[in-house]
Amino acid sequence: MPRPSRGLAAAVALVSLAALPPGASAAADDSSGAAQHMPLGPADLQTAAQAPQTLTPGVTYRKFVQGQASDLWSVELEIPRPGGKSWQLGNRTYADALVRDLTAQGFTGRVDSWQVPVLTGGGGLLSEHRVRVGQFDPNGRADADRLKGRLESAGHSARTVYTAQDGFPSTGPWQVRVVTVDPTAAVAFKAVHGQDVRTTQSVRDMAAAAGALVAVNGSECDIDSPGNENFSGYDGDPEGLYVQGNSLLSEANNGRTALLLEGAGGRVRVDEITSRTQVTAPDGEVRQVDGINRVPGRIRGCGGTGDDRRLDGKGADPEARPWRGIMCVADDEVVVFRPEWGASTPPPRPEATGAVDVVMDGNWSVKEIRPAGGPIPAGARVMQGIGAGADWLRAHAVVGQAFKPGTGITDSRGKPVTSPTLSAVAGGGPALVRDGEVMVNTVANGMHDAVYGTPTRAVVERHPRTLAGVTAAGELLLVTIDGRDPATSVGVTVQEAAEVMKWLGAKDALSLGIGGDTTLVANGTLYNRPMDSWTANAPTERKVANAVVVVKK
Structure with missing residues (x-):
């Protein structure tokens, strides 16, 4: 039977920023096995809810199932x-x-x-x-x-x-998996990566290394795939903000939405984040650092220092706006490499000029000035410069004398969010819920076409998604919605994801990774079905940049 033509009303509904009527925010507490209707598909679809599974006191897992296949x-x-x-x-x-x-x-x-x-x-x-x-x-x-x-x-x-x-009206099916962590549970929240920041690892392996009770995928990253023609050579490099143990391991795509854990202002927060790092040379000269743990001159997701330009030729961006999944480039940069990056700094790209490494100890005292691309000694820091950034380093670095670093990570009100235990990731975005109402900030997260201003496919199409949020009671919600499988779950649009998070009782929420990244591991077991594509024959645990984990205290 031919499908009806896609209409205007359906298209607009996909990206509507208006809040829907209140959903069943108490659904996760319903142990009857038949929860209220999830805000997915026609209103007459019934939701089947599994009985809650206690993973540890205060940490529960629940699966909701709804709908049946009818698409083509x-x-x-x-x-x-x-x-x-x-x-x-x-x-x-x-x-x-x-x-x-x-x-x-x-x-x-x-x-x-x-x-x-x-x-x-x-x-x-x-x-x-x-x-x-x-x-x-x-x-x-x-x-x-x-x-x-x-x-x-x-x-x-x-x-x-x-x-x-x-992304147009569907009857599903859908499988929504929810981990709820009570604020009184004897657990801590962290962000972790694999062997180093520049490589990927499966969520299951990262969870095992961290001794995690629960883990989901965190940041999106610069992935080595046929569809990523601008790959920079390091597929673990996170796109945007990544903080572990109060250490900034990847700078923010300034203004994008992030998940903050164990930081100032609350154990779980969702907000738009900006980071800024600068160094003061021994002679008192100050320079802004352009990046942390990434290839100089290559800024995935953009939103950098203001002189970046899109590699796809759609112009310079003096406002330094973020653009999800887009590679920006710059000619004159200073990038800091920490030991978490890996064993050595990257060799300079062919277009980089005058590239230089300044090798420092853990106190930022200069030990060596060398050509770019070499080992990172244990506990050391290395500043790599290209173009005018390299010229500045050569002019101001003195062996035996120290630079003074300074880093600030601030929220949408300009207030610091750091604490000794802060972890943070900016996933794929965008925000989904703010103050208990649906609020989808696709433009702030660079999820629109730069020329036409229309939402990207990641917004309006159905994909698997990993979502995170916090309830008014302070509960952490980690949610995965599988997709790309007509028999079990077709995925959700961004708008549908926002409605689900509101239905689950989120006060604030955001989207983390999407697509084949979407993974939920609990007690070392894979709980969901990660699918690389609609034509994949079986689930595949994709390697990703980092993970959000819940660990026992």
Whole structure:
């Protein structure tokens, strides 16, 4: 049966920032096995809730299940246009031309159309169009794959898709897993990474190393994958803020939403965070440090010091705004490397000029000035400079004399958040709930197209998601919603994620990683089903940058 055309009302609902009517915030306390309806899908869907499982006193796990498969498998085609091809276009002329070509080849194509709101520059609506062939029921993936092969043999670039990902009304199904930590529980909250910051490790392995009771994925990172053409060489490098034990191990994409644990102002907080580091040279000259533990000149997620520019050519950014998943570059930088980074500083990239390392001991006293790229001695710090940053280091570094560092991490009101036990991660974002109401700040988290101002696919499509929040009573909520599996769970849009967190009773909440990163481990056991793609045949535990863990005191 053909699916209805995607309408304006549905598209706008996906990114609405308005709060919905109050949900069943007491759902996690209902032990009857039949909780109220989760705010997912039609209102007549019934939620089945498993009985709570106590992981340790004050820490409980619960799974909620709702809905059934009704979406369709299809095959999507890349659309020829002047200058290349695209999977979606704003101009329907080229989509219609492709459908005519398909008809001439004996295929029945269609154009699926969307109207999406513009989030910046005064608003408005823009259209998007995709070309698809075939409609198969939720068990019909093999048929869709065979059709994809026929279309490729006919000269088309094609991919198999499941329409639940589009983000329009669906009946699911959904599996929502919730860990609730009472503020009186004898546990602590931390952020941890693997062997070093520049490499990845599975959430299960990080949990084991930390002795964690519960762990979920934390930051997104610069991942080595075919879709990341701007990979900088270190796939554990977190995108944005990462703090462990009050040590800043990755600078913020300034203004993005972060999860703060065991810091000033509360054990669990969600807020927009800025970090700033500077060094004072022995002669009293002061310079801002551009980054912590990353390749100089490469700023994933942008939002740096103000002279960054997007590598995709969409211009300089004097306001230093963050852009999720985008690589920014800069010619003149100073980056600090700590031992947590790994064994050695990165060799300079070909475009870097005059690169230099200043090797210091743990007290920031200069021990050596050398060409960039070399070992990081135990307990040492290394400042690597490129361009004017390298010139500044050569002019002011003196062997035997010390620099004086200073770092500030502040919230949206400009107040410090640091404490001796602070951990923090900025996941994929955005914020989801603020003061008990749905509040989705996609623009602040750089989750919109820089040219058209429309929300990115990560906002409006359904994906697996890891969410975190805090209730009015101070409970930590760690939530995973599986996706990319028609038989068990299709995932959620950002708006749906926000509604679920409000329903669970979150006072403040945010989204951490999405997609194949989404992982929940408890007592060393994988509790959810991480899926790399809609066409994955089985769950895969992806290696990630870091994890948020709950450990016994």
